[in-house]
Amino acid sequence: MRLDFTTPQRQSVTGIIIMFADTFQSIVRAMWVPLLLILFKLKEDQYLVVGLGFFGLVLLTLVIGYLKYRNFTFFLDEEKQEFVLSKGVINKSKISIQLSKIQQVDINQSIIQKIIGVYSLDIDTAGTDKKEISIRAIDQKLALLLKERLLDYGDKESEILDENQEIKSDTKTFLKISYNTLFKVGITSNYGRTIALLITFAITLYQSFKDAISTFEIDEKQVDTVFERGAGFFSAGILIFGLLVLVLLINIVRTFIKHFDFVMIKQKQSLVITAGLFAKKNTLLNPDKVQITSYSQNYFQKKFRILDMNMKQASSDEVKEQKKKSNAIEVPGCNTEERDEILKIILGKIPEKGAQYRSNFRYLIFRTFSAVAFLAAILTLLHYSEIGNMTIYIPLVFVYLCLISCLIYFGYKNHALYVNQDFIIKRHGAWDVEHEIIEPHKIQSITAKQYFWHKSSDVGHLILHTAAGDVDFRFGNFTHIKQLVNYWLYQVETSKENWM
Structure with a gap:
């Protein structure tokens, strides 16, 4: 058997299971409230009818999953340099993406995909707010080869490959995060994010509880009495201690689930990152497409000699507004030597801090x-x-x-901007001190503004707009800001380097 991407082909046969699972999950999510009410209000003589209805729903979902599998095809159009995908059951659609516009190709694996031995391949472009194409059930070897063809679209040597032929590439392990390091990351980071998650969960749980009280006609006064008695058993100190323990536990669990078996591999001029406990994710990091590179460290991480890195790639305006971290690739728990090596690969050299600019009081x-x-x-x-x-x-x-x-x-003490000919570095943060690094030719537009009540004190704000998000510097000297804006605009106009 030969793998020829120029002819239409389907996903793995086991893709039927994935299509069934996705369809069934979407139906359950859309109807979980009425289904829950039916289960609670159900009488004994209605069990058979509900059981038959559930069986019919499963059968219908299987048919839909099979039709989705049959109608899902993809191929490479070498003449037009496009990747073409066809899908749909009733409303069929055809999606074509220019290979030159492909921003990123990820190979992921969920729990169900891991059980049946397939992967998903997601194709993303810089101008959309979601994945352009997602192939949900594909063999690992086929996924790796297709990924390479999509990203190296100018190279036709790997167009056809025998099934038993090995995929050879110049790769070596660049960074591997140990379990001990992941534990350190879990107990030293993401406190604010976890607390916000707990608050959101508590509010959602409380609202659901109130809805349940209203639905099942429970006396609210009795519920309030129970809460009041329960609150009396705990002091504020115990509650705070319990909250701290819960935050640490959630941080550790989230860190291991997301970054379990984290490996960074250097492949040609790019970095391939693989991580995940339940859902394995394989991401290609292309240095040319990185817009903002940042690293952060707090007091505890400094003692452990670890830090976190983030590389933000280009995304659409809607993604930048709604999901500010969705386009960020994280590297947790690396040391300063590993950070410097990553910066050399992405930026070409280690950025040096230039002239310093501080905020006004x-x-x-x-x-x-x-x-x-x-x-x-x-x-x-x-x-x-x-x-x-x-x-x-x-x-x-x-x-x-x-x-x-x-x-x-x-x-205020950590808020500063450093500028030299090659880099712009913004330092900020009270607990997690972060350094955001931008190359001037990656700037897409600049906003410099000053409110009328700041004119007498010559204070203003600066916002650097990139394809991956904004970097702002507030309450700076406005005369210096205008000089920097003119300097950067000159650099952007005269630079021969592309922004991605």
């Missing part, structure tokens, strides 16, 4: 005013909610003011 005033306004809004909301004696919140207010004061001070 008005940065402190603005941050302080925002923090006090937020606290006032929360206290006002609690007061009008009639929750009881407000004096019990005084210790929490004191803790909040102490914590936010430290964050504002260190945030």
